[in-house]
Amino acid sequence: MRVAGRSEVRLDIVDKVTGAARYASDAVVPGMAHAALVRSTVGHGVLRGVDTAVALAAPGVHCVVTMADFPDVDPFYGEWVRDQPFLARDRVRFIGEPVAGVVADTEEHAHAAAALVVPDIEPLPVLGSAVESLAAADLVIHPDRASEDPELPNVCYRSSFEYGDVDAALAEATYVHDATYTFPAVYHYAMEPHAVLATWSSDGLDVISGTQQPFKVRADLARIFNVPLGQVRVRAPYVGGAYGSKGQSKYEPVTAAMARAAGRPVRLVISIGDAFHTVSRHHATIRMRTGIGPDGGIVGRDTVITYDTGAYADKGPRVARKGAYRAAGPYRIPNIRSVGLSVYSNRVPAGAFRGFSTPQVVWAGESAIDEIARHLGVDPLGYRRQHLKRRGEPFLGDDSPLDADLAEGLGVTAEALGWGSSVPTGRGRGLAVGVKDGGGGAARSEAEVRLHPDGSVEVLAATSELGQGAKTVMGQIAAEVLGCQLADVQVRLSDTAVTPFDRGTNASRSTIGVGAAVERAAEGVRRQVCQAAEEVLGISEGLILDGSDIVVGEHRQPLMELVCASRKLPPEEIGAYSATGFSGNPTGSGPLGAAAAFYEVGYSAAEVEVDPETGQVRISRFVSAADVGFAINPAACEGQDEGATVMGIGHTLLEELEFVDGELVNGTLVDYRVPRTTDLPDDFRSILIQNRDGPGPFGSKGAGEGGLLAVAPAIANAIADATGVRIRELPLTPERVWRAIQPVEPQES
């Protein structure tokens, strides 16, 4: 291969480095006005009204809107459960919930006037966490929504999987490991907060938004405003990081509503502080019971995961369902029961976040398996390798067969860390493996590829360029198939009016979904060139596209000549060879209703040192291995793997959104602590496992999330190895570690 498999420099690198790259917040249209949102300072309450009179009279204000201004719309959105109105209606459910919107001639005027809006809210008791919500039978956060469980009225969604007879298996087990793990709510920390520009015209609604899912947003807007799909246009320019925070609708509906009310284009750019109050990763509590048989085999696992979904469903139900499924884990366990609960609370809503439910359950499962191995007195690596599922076995039920050799991958990772060699004094080692069904279930991607007569290529595909390098990878795929250089390929960004349909940039699916569609479209173009060569030259066997030329055996000819001869048109009148391709994963098989497109596997191995004086954990060495099938752009894959690991170090050692009675108390870039360079491993190695066994182009798999899955248990297992102390609550802050490693003082009797 010439282009695929090489660490090509990114197509957008110059614009990104020079600042020329344009994001949603850079978009400008004539006559544009600016918006600010008024947000609730009450965590739970009845919204009795909003006094907008003073704000409306403030300088530069065009209009002030509340939900009362939109009696004709269905304002609710949410992926499976549509419970979130774009402005609060009747009730407010979290601190930071938008209650009103101000449109003014400048951002300054909009914010100044927003401060003058007075919501009239009658407070209700705040349910500050899922634990409190589950206990509160009489206080219902969504009283107009029937709960699936009348005794647990604040459960948003419940999902369960059951295989075999878990109760019997645990009853007969020689050892039952029973532990509860907690995982913190964390912030996505995309560099770019949310920004939307909405314009209504005779052409319908045009929205520019830094979104991961332009087609999903289009569908939401069409439904909310009762506009045909064909008259909603959503464009996603460069997106400054997303990690799940920019999936489905976020601020697009409210901005479109304000634009409609104002009768002019409206731009809304929120602050980082407001982004903290938009969406988060689910806090989770995982109780996991694992039964061990007399031969050390795992006979059953019973897991209950409580995901704190916060005030609105967002993608919480899907997170709960996927989490319950993935809690089964990668080991051979004949009897499985998993229950995932998405539970409402008066916190910032939780939704999709890189790894999508999986870091939480891998944290539990890979901590538990380590505890079990240590309990059994066996090597955690050997124990895992013995019981991991084999390539070709389904992950669960009748789902797709595993497309990776987990034992081998874990072995490679452990070996790179020096597993089995002597551990320096004061240090410990741990490892873990995480598996996530990738590709997002039933999903369709389409792409169009155009080959111009000068040999240059355009790719139309709706993958959002989030900084992950999708644009470059799509270009490499097309260049590889079409025989040109990457520099000859232009990959256009998402625009629902023009780029063909795509489900969204999530679930590590761009390469295997959109990439496969690009590959097929490029192959379609190639076939057209061969057909033209057959017609014009009488030969096409062995045709090679070589930049602006075609080569068939000894024959070399400019592509332009062939196109003109084939189409019987002069050069200036010819178009491009164009073809579309699609990939899809139809519904109908597997426990999740659609078979896994592939399995994203992440292996982590850590060597740590714990400072007994401070509890500070220093990662002296870290190995991450990603099973990418085939690395179309190795540097980009390593970037994904490294970035995911660092993100994982965040929730492992440092990060936690702290809520007090539903109020986020550390929601600023100063108070919320993400990894700095000094927090990174002293020595880091990323390994790409490439067996060309993925469903994507050239055998590739998705690689966006794997590196994150197993970081926390690998580090916690290393801490346990170093200190003998097991901590089941993240993050492993110095204080928490220090408290855990203190010698237990003898109780006075």
Next chain:
Amino acid sequence: MRVAGRSEVRLDIVDKVTGAARYASDAVVPGMAHAALVRSTVGHGVLRGVDTAVALAAPGVHCVVTMADFPDVDPFYGEWVRDQPFLARDRVRFIGEPVAGVVADTEEHAHAAAALVVPDIEPLPVLGSAVESLAAADLVIHPDRASEDPELPNVCYRSSFEYGDVDAALAEATYVHDATYTFPAVYHYAMEPHAVLATWSSDGLDVISGTQQPFKVRADLARIFNVPLGQVRVRAPYVGGAYGSKGQSKYEPVTAAMARAAGRPVRLVISIGDAFHTVSRHHATIRMRTGIGPDGGIVGRDTVITYDTGAYADKGPRVARKGAYRAAGPYRIPNIRSVGLSVYSNRVPAGAFRGFSTPQVVWAGESAIDEIARHLGVDPLGYRRQHLKRRGEPFLGDDSPLDADLAEGLGVTAEALGWGSSVPTGRGRGLAVGVKDGGGGAARSEAEVRLHPDGSVEVLAATSELGQGAKTVMGQIAAEVLGCQLADVQVRLSDTAVTPFDRGTNASRSTIGVGAAVERAAEGVRRQVCQAAEEVLGISEGLILDGSDIVVGEHRQPLMELVCASRKLPPEEIGAYSATGFSGNPTGSGPLGAAAAFYEVGYSAAEVEVDPETGQVRISRFVSAADVGFAINPAACEGQDEGATVMGIGHTLLEELEFVDGELVNGTLVDYRVPRTTDLPDDFRSILIQNRDGPGPFGSKGAGEGGLLAVAPAIANAIADATGVRIRELPLTPERVWRAIQPVEPQES
């Protein structure tokens, strides 16, 4: 039919009426700078240098560029002859030619600094017209270009057609009519002058321009700046009128060059005064000799047309070629010779203009035929009807057969005027017919149609919406095929990165070219739906698309359900049914190298009154008939016909660009007189002839130019009928008419 054939209200009407519609001059991008051009005040000279120092130091100036700043580019453009640099190089050739460009932070700063640039030009004698150029053997306007005729070094292009033996036919004729006609240079008078916004980035060059030919501009820019086609993007938003003035490259290359030099996006919006100095219609002198046989039949015609192309070729060569071809006229003439000359002069360049060479030759031909009929003492209508070619006969040589019954059409037109009834005292009547091979020869159009699962439709087609209603007509075509309402269809505007290839919005070809592509794409989508119905329901025979439903016999079902069942995907994961279609007119037959796609026929009949005191011509009645094949939107067709007629009245009675030694002396909206409502016919009738015999959707033909072709001779023929005086020079201003009708004073002997 439900949607096609109805005068549907335009899709863009609200935005156009409210001012919300966006044109190129409305476009804004962050960091945008503004440009102004420095133009030559010398009509012909050697450019020795440009002093930019003072301008460069002026407030707000980013850069000042001359051609010396672009040693690496091939700066020339022009349709067949590339002789025009985007900034003058070595020589200046007309007053108004851009010599330098200034980029500054505001338009005001740019213009102020432009006034400080000092070109150093050594004047050369000015060749103020084609007549002067042809006479000047030693003064060559383009000395570095070899002329085809060494004795006529200022001929840009010469084209000739010859059938039979004209010399013999004229020698044997019983009567040879020999006359020379002149047609004025006129201004297009688009409401919107030219505007361009150019941005360079890692994605290449992005240009927003009010152009009729985005793909042609893309090709020019790719060649000039040596960038792959796939990395040049040209977007045409709404265009505020064009009439040919916005074809091929105009200000796109110079704006892109300034943006490259400035290192930032650059916006150039020119004034109406500068638009007068950009491009015009060709002044033409037509000598036509017509031989009549003893039975009154036309035995031969010999025509020489001298088109004054001005300083640069632009589309002049093609104009000369098409004009020579069309000078053969619609009558049965066995011996034909036509020569068309495109001649350089030091005037504003002439290029495409609605009717493209044809009003000039129809002016001559239809004046001549009238003169001949009057000479023979026969009714001009009857004489024409007797000798017009019949349906099915080729226009010339082996070109396509005529797809219209000219005698019948002319009869309908004459009858509507009351031809043959008594003429009120002091008035006269005249008629004329013009035929133009339509569609622009070899040309390809592609389109994509998408049917969304809610029954709404998107059309991607690169027709520029010039105000002619193309967007609406494309929507009607798609709606008709797909069974939805026009309101459910969204037609996106041209964007070379997304809308499929199209040759351009010219030659009355949008409906028959792009429209046919849209029709075929929509049919392709319909076939896909039928296929899905066959798969899912086992039936597709007689399937009807009815908005968001499909209907097969008694069975009615939402389209969404069918799509989901067919694609085995849930509603939120499905895309659209999408198909592409194309139309093309391959090269290889007909005298022009590509057979005519259709013939655009315009019939005009006028009744006029001439004020003997002032020479003022009043059009008391006017009938225009357009053979549109099928009127997809009758109101739009009538609008085209009426608008073309009014434009024709302009060059017939009022309009002329007046040059004195190459200097345009009436290039302002005050001095240049276009028709006002008081100049329009007292009674006007537009007739649409619909025999569904065109190549476009539902039998349609193009209808953008026909109304213009025969206006001048119809009016001149009516004046001759009223006064007995024949005037062969346009425009027929009061002074010219008054002079012509003065009784000839007896010469003193």
